Structures are given as structure tokens and as C-alpha cells.
Amino acid sequence: MKKLLVFTGGLLLHAAAFGQDINFSQFYEMPLLRNPALTGTFRGDVRVAAAYRSQWNSATAAYKTQALGAESKFGVSVNSDDYMSFGMQVTNDVAGDSKMGKTQLLPVLAYHKSMSADRDAYLSVGFIGGIVQQRFDPTGLHFDDQFVNGSYSPANPTRQSFTNTNLIYWDAGVGIAYSSEAGSDVRYYVGGSFYHFNQPRVAFNPANDVRLNSKVSFNAGLSVPTSESDNLVVYGDLFVQGGHSQAQGGFIFRHDLRSLGDEGETVTLGAGAMYRLNDAIAPVIKLDYYQWSIGLSYDATVSKLKSGNGGQGGFELTLSYKNFLNIRNSSADKLRCPVSL
Numbered sequence: 001m002k003k004l005l006v007f008t009g010g011l012l013l014h015a016a017a018f019g020q021d022i023n024f025s026q027f028y029e030m031p032l033l034r035n036p037a038l039t040g041t042f043r044g045d046v047r048v049a050a051a052y053r054s055q056w057n058s059a060t061a062a063y064k065t066q067a068l069g070a071e072s073k074f075g076v077s078v079n080s081d082d083y084m085s086f087g088m089q090v091t092n093d094v095a096g097d098s099k100m101g102k103t104q105l106l107p108v109l110a111y112h113k114s115m116s117a118d119r120d121a122y123l124s125v126g127f128i129g130g131i132v133q134q135r136f137d138p139t140g141l142h143f144d145d146q147f148v149n150g151s152y153s154p155a156n157p158t159r160q161s162f163t164n165t166n167l168i169y170w171d172a173g174v175g176i177a178y179s180s181e182a183g184s185d186v187r188y189y190v191g192g193s194f195y196h197f198n199q200p201r202v203a204f205n206p207a208n209d210v211r212l213n214s215k216v217s218f219n220a221g222l223s224v225p226t227s228e229s230d231n232l233v234v235y236g237d238l239f240v241q242g243g244h245s246q247a248q249g250g251f252i253f254r255h256d257l258r259s260l261g262d263e264g265e266t267v268t269l270g271a272g273a274m275y276r277l278n279d280a281i282a283p284v285i286k287l288d289y290y291q292w293s294i295g296l297s298y299d300a301t302v303s304k305l306k307s308g309n310g311g312q313g314g315f316e317l318t319l320s321y322k323n324f325l326n327i328r329n330s331s332a333d334k335l336r337c338p339v340s341l
Contacts, residue, residue: 021195021215021241022065022091022102024051025274025282025297027248028221028235028341029318032069032089032108035193035219036126037175039110040073040085043340044291045330047071047322055299055314063314065093071108073338075329081114081336089128097140106130106171112338121180122338124191129172134202138162162204169200171212177219179339185231187223187339192216196241213242223341229256233341235274250274252286265290279303280313293320 024030029049031038048070055063071087087108094101110126138160146156177191195215203210218238225231236249252272259266268288275281280302286295299313324332331337 021239022067022093022104023248024053024065024067024318025276025280025299025314025316026051026284026295026318027237027274029293029295029320030067030069030089032071032087032106032128033067033091034237035175035177035191035217036108036128036173037110037124037177037191037193038189038219039071039087039108039126040083040112041124041177041179041189041338041340042071042322043331043337044322045072045074045325045327045332047320049318049320051316051318053314053316063093063095065091067091072325073112073331074327075331075334078329081117081334083112083122083331083338085110085112085126097142098136098138099140100136101134103133104130104171105132114336115178115180117336119181120187120336120339122178124177124179124338126175126177126193127172128175128195129170132169132171132200134167134169134204136165136204138165164204164206167202167204169202170198171196171200172198173215175217181339185223185225187341189219189221189339189341191219193219215239215241221341226253229259230254233270233272235341246279247277248274250282250284252284254286254288282313282316291321291323293322294318 027034029051051067053065068090071085073083073085076082076084089106089108091104106128107130108126108128110124112122112124115121115123142152143158143160145158146152148156173193173195175191175193177189179189181187196212197214199211199214202212220236222234223231231254233252233254239246250273252270254268254270257267257269266288270286273281273283280299282297282299284295284297295318297316301313324330
């Protein structure tokens with residue numbers, strides 16, 4: 001029981017510190033959650049990605065998170081290398097005995113300005129904003145006054161009352177990023193974003209003026225070829241929110257199993273690991289099969305929470321699809337486009 005209380009308390013403190021923002025170990029598959037300016041930084045005209053995460057299954061009620069992101073980009077005009085991109089990020093998570101959950105519906109818009117006629121170099125700005133719903137179910141909670149003479153019964157009355165178990169608010173964020181090439185097939189991007197800049201009210205009790213702290217993030221990615229058929233991709237993020245910070249990063253080593261000369265016509269197998277500082281390490285495997293990609297990771301907890309979760313972490317599965325469209329101003333007809341890793 002003591003371990004369970006420590007574990008639960010740690011989860012609550014972690015959630016409070018970071019505003020319960022949804023995050024994935026394969027965070028690079030959900031760029032809209034990292035920085036809205038990264039919307040459209042892929043090879044193709046349209047991309048759809050889904051993620052499912054089940055974490056801490058040894059707890060009384062596991063954390064389950066789902067996300068679906070869609071993004072598309074198109075050339076501004078025939079005579080310009082600039083692009084517009086738009087997308088939609090939908091997320092849902094449920095956690096704990098109270099079934100504390102959050103659902104987000106966040107449209108995204110970004111503009112990519114070409115900075116060079118000789119190479120792929122783009123300055124991108126993006127905006128994300130939409131509606132968020134938070135809710136919980138108190139029927140699954142136990143309170144101290146329901147223990148009578150040392151025995152608990154859900155039929156015992158409690159003095160606790162909840163006038164509101166559902167909350168809806170608007171949330172918004174902005175971002176900026178720069179992507180380019182360096183040398184032979186070396187590609188990179190750097191960026192920063194500012195989420196929750198409107199600091200929405202997040203208290204279930206309207207009498208309490210509790211605000212969601214704004215969050216600043218810094219993002220980077222780098223792809224370096226190591227041979228004609230291999231390359232190393234590195235990702236990294238730093239989040240700062242409410243006096244707390246979290247860093248995450250990692251690498252994937254990719255090997256081309258089959259290539260037809262075009263980036264979208266390859267079969268690639270990748271393996272690597274992601275790490276959240278003082279939290280977890282997640283080995284990752286990824287298969288790119290032409291326009292489809294599938295990734296699988298497992299979180300191994302390295303923080304003090306491992307004593308409360310039985311050493312179990314969480315499985316995460318991602319699936320994505322990207323392709324070109326037969327439309328005017330398709331990026332397939334352009335000489336320049338935003339850098340993709």
C-alpha cells in the first residue's frame with residue numbers, strides 16, 4: 001500500500017508540474033505536438049499518423065493515450081518555392097481510477113518561406129489552437145471517511161462532493177523553425193514553440209482561478225548519411241513549463257533494404273532508442289515500407305517510480321502514411337521543399 005501511495009503521488013506531481021500535456025516516446029511521429037511550425041516538414045503532400053500508448057499496466061488503472069494527426073502542404077504558386085501547410089491534431093487519454101481524461105481537437109496552420117534558390121532552406125512559422133475537454137469520474141475514487149472501523153465500503157457516505165466533473169476550454173500555441181541542408185545529404189532543423197500562451201483556466205471548480213502554465217519548447221533534428229544505404233537520425237526536445245523542465249532525445253539508425261531512387265519508394269529498417277531525462281529509456285524499432293511506416297517502442301522506467309510500477313513501463317505503437325497528390329502545386333513538381341528527415 002505504501003508503494004502504491006508513493007507511486008500515485010509521484011504521478012500526480014508529475015501531471016501537475018507539466019500540465020498533463022500529452023507526450024509520446026516516439027515524439028518525432030507527432031510533430032504538431034512538438035512545434036506547430038513543423039507541420040508539413042515531410043516528403044509528400046499529405047501525411048496521416050496515429051499513435052497508441054499503454055503505460056504503467058501494473059497500476060490499478062493503466063494510462064492509455066491515443067493520437068491522430070493529419071497534415072498537408074501545397075505550393076503557394078507555380079513561380080514560388082513557398083508553401084502553406086495545414087493539419088489537425090486529435091488526442092485522447094484516460095488515466096487512473098478516476099478515469100481522468102483529456103481530449104484535444106487542434107487545427108494547425110503553417111507557412112514555409114524559402115530562404116534560398118540554391119538549396120532547401122526554409123523559415124517556418126505555425127499556429128495551433130482549438131478546443132480541449134477534461135473530465136473525471138469520482139465514482140471510482142475511495143475517500144477516508146468511507147472507512148468505518150477499519151473497513152471500507154463504497155456504500156458508506158462521504159462528505160466529498162463534486163459539482164463539476166467536466167471542463168471545456170480553448171488552448172493555443174505558436175512556433176517557429178528553420179530547416180536546411182549542409183554538405184552532402186546532411187539535413188537538419190531547429191525550432192522553438194510557445195504553447196498555452198493564453199493560459200486557459202483549468203480548474204473544475206469555477207470558483208478557483210487555476211491557470212495552465214505556458215510552455216516553451218526547443219526542438220532539433222539531424223539526419224546524417226553514414227554510407228550509401230545507411231543514415232543516422234537524431235531528435236531532441238527541451239520543454240520548460242511552470243518552473244519545471246523536461247528533456248528528451250534519441251537516435252534511429254536506418255538501413256535501406258530496397259531503394260528505387262526516390263525517398264518515397266524505399267523499404268527501410270530502423271532501430272534506436274529514445275530517452276526522457278530522469279524518467280525512462282525507450283528502445284525503438286521502425287519499418288518504412290514505401291509510403292507506410294510502423295514503429296514500436298517500450299518504455300523502461302529509470303526514475304523512482306519503477307519501485308511502484310513493478311518495473312513495467314509502457315508499450316507504444318505508431319502507424320503513418322504519406323504520399324503525393326495529383327493536384328496543382330504539388331510538392332512533387334517543386335525543385336525545393338521543406339527539409340524532411
